[in-house]
Amino acid sequence: MEDLYRENLLDHYENPRHHGTLEHADISHEESNPLCGDRIRIDVKLSEDGSRIAEIAFSGDGCIISQASASMLMDEVDCKPIGEVQKLERQDVLDMVGAPLTAARVKCAMLGLKVLKAGLYQYLVDHQK
Amino acid sequence: MKDTIRSLDVARIRQDFPALNERVHGRPLVFLDSAASSQKPIQVLSALDQAYRTSYANVHRGVYYNSERTTDLYDQAREKITRFIGAPAPENVVFVRNATEALNLVAYSYGRHFLQAGDEIVLTELEHHANFVPWQVLARERGIRLKFIPLTPQGTLDLARLDELLTPRVKLVTFAHVSNVLGTITDPRPVIERAHAVGAKVVVDGCQAAPHMPVDVQALDCDFYALSGHKMLGPTGIGVLYGKTDVLEAMPPFMTGGDMISSVTFDSVTWNEIPVKFEAGTPAFVEAIALGAAVDYLAALGMDAVRAHEREVVAYAIERLTEVPGATIIGPTDPDIRGGALTFTIKDIHPHDLGTLLDREGVAIRAGHHCAQPLHVRLGLPATARASFYIYTELREIDALIEAIYKAKHTLRK
Numbered sequence: 085m086e087d088l089y090r091e092n093l094l095d096h097y098e099n100p101r102h103h104g105t106l107e108h109a110d111i112s113h114e115e116s117n118p119l120c121g122d123r124i125r126i127d128v129k130l131s132e133d134g135s136r137i138a139e140i141a142f143s144g145d146g147c148i149i150s151q152a153s154a155s156m157l158m159d160e161v162d163c164k165p166i167g168e169v170q171k172l173e174r175q176d177v178l179d180m181v182g183a184p185l186t187a188a189r190v191k192c193a194m195l196g197l198k199v200l201k202a203g204l205y206q207y208l209v210d211h212q213k
Numbered sequence: 214m215k216d217t218i219r220s221l222d223v224a225r226i227r228q229d230f231p232a233l234n235e236r237v238h239g240r241p242l243v244f245l246d247s248a249a250s251s252q253k254p255i256q257v258l259s260a261l262d263q264a265y266r267t268s269y270a271n272v273h274r275g276v277y278y279n280s281e282r283t284t285d286l287y288d289q290a291r292e293k294i295t296r297f298i299g300a301p302a303p304e305n306v307v308f309v310r311n312a313t314e315a316l317n318l319v320a321y322s323y324g325r326h327f328l329q330a331g332d333e334i335v336l337t338e339l340e341h342h343a344n345f346v347p348w349q350v351l352a353r354e355r356g357i358r359l360k361f362i363p364l365t366p367q368g369t370l371d372l373a374r375l376d377e378l379l380t381p382r383v384k385l386v387t388f389a390h391v392s393n394v395l396g397t398i399t400d401p402r403p404v405i406e407r408a409h410a411v412g413a414k415v416v417v418d419g420c421q422a423a424p425h426m427p428v429d430v431q432a433l434d435c436d437f438y439a440l441s442g443h444k445m446l447g448p449t450g451i452g453v454l455y456g457k458t459d460v461l462e463a464m465p466p467f468m469t470g471g472d473m474i475s476s477v478t479f480d481s482v483t484w485n486e487i488p489v490k491f492e493a494g495t496p497a498f499v500e501a502i503a504l505g506a507a508v509d510y511l512a513a514l515g516m517d518a519v520r521a522h523e524r525e526v527v528a529y530a531i532e533r534l535t536e537v538p539g540a541t542i543i544g545p546t547d548p549d550i551r552g553g554a555l556t557f558t559i560k561d562i563h564p565h566d567l568g569t570l571l572d573r574e575g576v577a578i579r580a581g582h583h584c585a586q587p588l589h590v591r592l593g594l595p596a597t598a599r600a601s602f603y604i605y606t607e608l609r610e611i612d613a614l615i616e617a618i619y620k621a622k623h624t625l626r627k
């Protein structure tokens with residue numbers, strides 16, 4: 085617990101990477117955690133063949149854990165193949181945060197991944213022939 | 214406040230609470246979440262232990278010594294609670310699991326039997342979900358209209374609006390005696406009088422009041438009063454619904470089964486008398502006995518003294534928090550109308566981050582919406598932080614809270 089709010093996390097919170105929204109995004113999805121009011125929206129533009137993330141951005145508000153872990157997630161998935169992004173799991177996010185979280189705070193950390201995966205899933209369902 | 218009121222010997226009291234001596238993250242625990250649930254004194258812990266360890270048997274059913282003795286202790290517990298809340302008789306004290314069950318019992322049994330389409334229920338904008346959702350469900354199911362007593366900017370009920378809300382269609386009025394978020398103490402008497410004047414029954418959610426101040430249900434003249442044992446030194450799994458005799462007698466049972474019947478044949482059943490009519494199945498009698506011990510403990514301190522102590526703590530906490538740059542107190546800042554729960558925000562720090570950082574200093578507070586989402590919507594805040602106090606809270610713990618808040622601000626560069 086000692087170094088949860090250490091430089092790296094605070095840096096992502098104060099200088100979020102890929103922050104904002106994208107025009108003409110292929111995927112736009114937003115969810116919030118009603119328990120604490122954390123809210124995250126993620127916009128994704130896919131590569132022409134639809135196999136990779138070409139551009140990604142997030143926006144929202146909430147606690148440091150939710151916003152900083154979303155920022156870390158952006159760095160992690162930018163330019164990655166969709167197949168790889170779909171494989172990301174809870175533990176991957178916890179590894180990015182890099183410090184132990186209590187159960188209540190794990191939810192905050194997972195919001196970004198949840199939004200991204202839900203958005204991707206919806207996209208794939210909609211574009212299935 | 215009269216100066217004849219005894220004050221509490223907090224140092225002495227703390228010796229009765231083993232959990233307060235625990236350390237968290239290597240620091241002494243500063244427990245500021247008693248509004249969620251209180252710590253337990255050894256008197257209550259040993260009542261539980263004794264009841265299980267000696268002469269344990271199910272109540273009401275046996276003709277042998279152990280069962281009679283346990284039944285006796287169980288009955289005594291009900292009598293203690295009867296005296297503690299000023300109920301006329303033990304028959305008015307129904308044991309339930311918690312305040313949530315008490316309020317649901319009223320909504321299901323009284324509400325579904327006596328309210329119909331077109332009727333109205335008046336509640337308030339500050340209710341806990343436990344005194345909100347059961348009415349919302351009932352209203353949807355039956356076509357009943359819910360109306361809300363609004364809040365003043367200070368966080369008190371705007372009772373100037375009450376008369377316009379109290380139409381002849383209003384069959385039930387319900388409100389929290391003390392708000393678990395705003396800390397607001399509402400004087401129930403005038404509301405109850407005005408509600409009765411239009412023929413409405415009144416349900417008081419006493420969850421945050423009964424543990425902290427003298428309560429006399431007969432003087433209040435409410436029809437129902439709900440409380441949870443675990444917030445008043447008692448164990449989990451036991452709570453109380455007080456009800457006036459005539460309403461309890463008129464109501465159908467909530468659940469059916471053993472104990473609550475007087476006779477059953479293959480094609481008919483007659484209900485047992487109150488309060489047992491509402492206590493189907495084996496009750497939490499050990500927990501009830503321990504709640505009796507909790508009530509003994511509080512009665513020995515004197516509820517006037519408990520309230521006086523908490524008033525002092527909350528006044529000090531308000532004073533200290535007001536000094537902190539960026540701190541905003543949510544709800545009344547007059548300690549005369551504020552119970553021992555202080556809700557606040559710190560500018561640019563999410564309450565969950567604050568809670569996590571305070572926890573590292575051993576300071577336990579609550580962060581979130583405290584089961585009052587509609588109120589938070591009204592306040593325009595997704596979440597708040599809440600420090601709450603009880604008989605064992607010391608002023609130095611408020612100092613520890615303030616120091617931890619400064620430290621959190623420093624860590625987060627706010």
Ligand SMILES: Cc1ncc(COP(=O)(O)O)c(C=O)c1O
Pocket residue numbers: 248249311312313314341343344389391392393418420421441584
């Ligand atoms: C005002 C109020 N009402 C009702 C409840 C519900 O109590 P319980 O969860 O014990 O049923 C609470 C508990 O937080 C409360 O503060």
